[in-house]
Amino acid sequence: MSAPGKAEEPKEQRLTEGGRRTRERIIETAAELMFHRGAGGTSIPDIQAAAGVSASQIYHYFGDKQGLVLAVIDHQTDAQLARQRPLLDSLDSIEALRAWCDTAGSRQDARGCEGGCEIGSLAGELADSDQSARARLVSAFDRWEEPIRSGLARMQARGELSEHADTAALATALLAAVQGGMLLSQVRRSSTAYRQAVSAVIDHIESHLVR
Amino acid sequence: MSAPGKAEEPKEQRLTEGGRRTRERIIETAAELMFHRGAGGTSIPDIQAAAGVSASQIYHYFGDKQGLVLAVIDHQTDAQLARQRPLLDSLDSIEALRAWCDTAGSRQDARGCEGGCEIGSLAGELADSDQSARARLVSAFDRWEEPIRSGLARMQARGELSEHADTAALATALLAAVQGGMLLSQVRRSSTAYRQAVSAVIDHIESHLVR
DNA sequence: ACGTGATTGGAATGTCAATTCCAACTTGGG
DNA sequence: CCCAAGTTGGAATTGACATTCCAATCACGT
Numbered sequence: 001m002s003a004p005g006k007a008e009e010p011k012e013q014r015l016t017e018g019g020r021r022t023r024e025r026i027i028e029t030a031a032e033l034m035f036h037r038g039a040g041g042t043s044i045p046d047i048q049a050a051a052g053v054s055a056s057q058i059y060h061y062f063g064d065k066q067g068l069v070l071a072v073i074d075h076q077t078d079a080q081l082a083r084q085r086p087l088l089d090s091l092d093s094i095e096a097l098r099a100w101c102d103t104a105g106s107r108q109d110a111r112g113c114e115g116g117c118e119i120g121s122l123a124g125e126l127a128d129s130d131q132s133a134r135a136r137l138v139s140a141f142d143r144w145e146e147p148i149r150s151g152l153a154r155m156q157a158r159g160e161l162s163e164h165a166d167t168a169a170l171a172t173a174l175l176a177a178v179q180g181g182m183l184l185s186q187v188r189r190s191s192t193a194y195r196q197a198v199s200a201v202i203d204h205i206e207s208h209l210v211r
Numbered sequence: 212m213s214a215p216g217k218a219e220e221p222k223e224q225r226l227t228e229g230g231r232r233t234r235e236r237i238i239e240t241a242a243e244l245m246f247h248r249g250a251g252g253t254s255i256p257d258i259q260a261a262a263g264v265s266a267s268q269i270y271h272y273f274g275d276k277q278g279l280v281l282a283v284i285d286h287q288t289d290a291q292l293a294r295q296r297p298l299l300d301s302l303d304s305i306e307a308l309r310a311w312c313d314t315a316g317s318r319q320d321a322r323g324c325e326g327g328c329e330i331g332s333l334a335g336e337l338a339d340s341d342q343s344a345r346a347r348l349v350s351a352f353d354r355w356e357e358p359i360r361s362g363l364a365r366m367q368a369r370g371e372l373s374e375h376a377d378t379a380a381l382a383t384a385l386l387a388a389v390q391g392g393m394l395l396s397q398v399r400r401s402s403t404a405y406r407q408a409v410s411a412v413i414d415h416i417e418s419h420l421v422r
Numbered sequence: 423a424c425g426t427g428a429t430t431g432g433a434a435t436g437t438c439a440a441t442t443c444c445a446a447c448t449t450g451g452g
Numbered sequence: 453c454c455c456a457a458g459t460t461g462g463a464a465t466t467g468a469c470a471t472t473c474c475a476a477t478c479a480c481g482t
Contacts (some may be wrong), residue, residue, distance in 0.1 A: 016449065016458060036339060040251045043439055054461050055441080065440070114339055120394060124335035127397045128247060128325055137398045169407040172395065176408035177384070180391025183331060184383065186338045187348045196380040197387035204415035227428060227479060254469060265431050266471080272429095276470065429478065439468085448459070 023061045025051050031072045031079075035118055038125050039069050069126070070136060076118045077140040091151030092158075094206050097174070101198040104178065108191045116186040119144070120179045145175050152205070165208040170201075177201040234272045236262050242283045242290075246329055249336050250280050280337070281347060287329045288351040302362030303369075305417050308385070312409040315389065319402045327397040330355070331390045356386050363416070376419040381412075388412040 015023065029051035033042040044058055044065060062068040081088065087100045115121070119140050126133040149171035155161040181197030226234065240262035244253040255269055255276060273279040292299065298311045326332070330351050337344040360382035366372040392408030 014458075018448085019459065022459080038251065038336060038340070040249065041340065044441085045439070056443090056460060056462080059441070060459070116335060116338070121335055123398050124327060124332055124394055125249060127327070127394075129249070129252065134398060134400075141395060141398060166407075170411065172404050172407045173388070173392075173411035176388055176391030176395050176404060177412075178391065179394050180387030180389065180408075181384075183335055183338075183390050183394075184352060184387050187334050187345060187352060189345075193383050193387060196377075196383045197391075200381065200384035200415050201388075201411055204411050204418070207415070207418050225428075229479085230429065233429080255471085256469070267430060267432080267473090270471070424482085426481095427479090430476080432475100433473090435470105435472075437469085437471105440466090442465075443463090445462100446460080449457085451456100452454090 019061075022053060022057055026053060026058055026061060026068070027071050027075045030068055031075050031118075034069075034072055035076075035115055035121065039072070039122060040125065066130065066132070069122075069130070070132060073119075073122055073126075073133060073136045073140065076122065077136075077143060080118055080140075081143060088147045089151075091148055092154040093160075094202065094209070096151070097202050097205065098199075101178070101195075101202065104182075105191045105195050105198075108182065108185055108194060113185050113189045113191055116182040117179060120182060141175065145171050148174055160210060161205075162208045162210055165205075170205050170208075174198065174201045174205070230272075233264060233268055237264060237269055237272060237279070238282050238286045241279055242286050242329075245280075245283055246287075246326055246332065250283070250333060251336065277341065277343070280333075280341070280344060284330075284333055284337075284344060284347045284351065287333065288347075288354060291329055291351075292354060299358045300362075302359055303365040304371075305413065305420070307362065308413050308416065309410075312389070312406075312413065315393075316402045316406050316409075319393065319396055319405060324396050324400045324402055327393040328390060331393060352386065356382050359385055371421060372416075373419045373421055376416075381416050381419075385409065385412045385416070 026047065030042065030047050033046055033050060037046075044055060047053075047058065047068075048055060058068065062071060084100065084103075087096070087103065091097055091100055119137065122133070123137045123141075127137060128134075149167050152161060152165070152167040152170055156163060156165060156167055161167070177197040177200065178194075181194035184193035184197070185191050237258065241253065241258050244257055244261060248257075255266060258264075258269065258279075259266060269279065273282060295311070295314075298307065298314065302308055302311055330348065333344070334348045334352075338348060339345075360378050363372060363376070363378040363381055367374060367376060367378060372378070388408040388411065389405075392405035395404035395408070396402050
C-alpha cells in the first residue's frame with residue numbers, strides 16, 4: 001500500500017475478487033504504456049485495447065483519467081521500491097551503495113536505455129500540471145530517499161561516516177544523481193552517464209568515511 | 212521503392228523580414244507554452260492564440276507540429292547557452308563552478324521552482340517517442356557539457372586539478388546533478404535538492420584539487 | 423508598374439479522445 | 453432462491469486537435 005498519507009477517498013467501494021483483479025490489470029497495463037509514451041501520450045482507448053477491458057471498467061474503478069494516473073503513480077512507487085528491496089534496506093556501506101546503483105544501471109542497459117526512471121519520467125511530465133500528482137510524487141521521492149538516508153545514518157552511528165556528514169543532503173544528492181543520470185542515459189542511449197553520475201556522488205560519500 | 216525519407220532537408224525558403232519575425236514569435240511563444248505544459252500538452256490552437264497568428268502561418272513555417280517542436284528544442288538550447296554565458300565559458304575554478312550553479316538555483320527560486328530545466332523537461336518527454344527530437348537533445352546536452360569539461364580541463368592543464376581526474380566524467384556528473392536536482396526541486400517546490408545535488412558534485416571535484 | 427513567390431486569414435475536414443449512459447449480467451449474503 | 457450491489461459491454465455524445473485548402477494580400481526584384 002501507499003505511505004500513510006491523507007488520501008481523501010470519499011468512495012470506499014467494496015471490491016469483488018474479479019473486480020480487484022480487473023482493477024490491478026488496468027493499473028499495470030496503464031503503468032506500462034505510460035512508462036513508454038507518457039501519461040498524456042497514453043489514451044484510454046489504448047489502455048482498453050492493451051488490457052482487454054471496456055471503457056466502463058476504467059471509469060468505474062478510477063472515476064476519470066486523472067484518477068487512473070494517480071493510481072499509476074502509487075503503483076509505480078510501490079513497484080519500484082519493492083523491486084529494489086532488499087538492497088534498499090541495507091545501504092549502509094559504500095559497497096552496498098555501489099551494488100544498488102549498479103543493478104539499476106544493468107537494468108537500464110538491459111532495456112537498451114529506452115525509458116528513464118518510472119517515477120522520474122512521470123514527475124517531469126506532471127509536476128507542473130497536476131497538483132495532486134505532484135503531491136504523490138513528493139511522497140514517492142521521500143519514500144525512496146528515506147532508506148538511503150537511513151543507511152548513511154547507520155554508517156554514521158557506527159562511526160564509519162564522519163559526524164560532520166549531512167546524511168540527508170547526501171541522500172538527496174545521490175537520488176538526484178540517479179535521476180539526472182537516468183535522463184542523460186535515456187537521451188544518449190548509453191548507461192555511461194548514469195554510471196558516472198552515481199559514481200561521482202558515491203565517491204564523494206566515500207570521502208566522508210572516517211580515517 | 213519509396214525513398215526512405217530519413218532526413219527531409221528543410222527546403223531553404225526565402226524569408227521576408229516580416230516572415231522572419233513571425234517565425235521567431237511563433238518559436239518563442241511555443242517554447243514558453245511548452246516549457247509550462249510540455250510539448251504534448253501544448254496545442255497548435257494554443258500557440259495560435261498566444262502568438263496571435265493563424266494556423267496557416269505555423270504550418271507554413273514549420274511543416275507540422277513535429278517540425279515546430281524541433282525548432283523549439285534548438286531555440287531553447289541556444290537560449291539556455293546564451294543566458295549562461297559568459298559564466299559558462301570560464302568554469303575553470305571551484306568558485307566559478309559554484310557561482311554558475313548558484314545563478315541557476317536563484318533563477319529556480321525566482322520562479323517558485325515551477326518548471327524544471329527547459330531542455331531536460333523536453334528531453335524526458337520526447338527522448339523515447341521522437342527520434343529526431345532525441346538526436347537534437349543529444350546535441351543540446353553535448354553543447355552544454357562541453358564548456359564544463361573544457362573548464363575542468365583548463366584547471367587540469369594548469370596543474371590545479373589532479374591529472375588523474377576524469378574531466379569528461381566529472382562534467383557529465385555535474386550536468387546530471389543539475390538535471391536531477393532540478394527535477395527534485397520542481398517536484399518539491401524548493402531549490403534545496405538542487406543546491407545539495409550540485410554542491411555534492413562540486414565538493415567531489417574539489418577533492419581532486421592539487422593542494 | 424509587374425509578376426512571382428511569400429505571407430496570411432479563416433473555414434473545412436477527418437480523426438480521435440474523454441466521458442456519459444443505459445441496459446445486461448454476476449455475485450454474495452440472508 | 454432473491455435482491456442489492458458490483459461488474460461489464462458497447463453505443464452515443466461532445467469537443468478538441470492536427471492538418472488541409474483556397475483565396476486574398478503583400479513584398480521585392482526586374
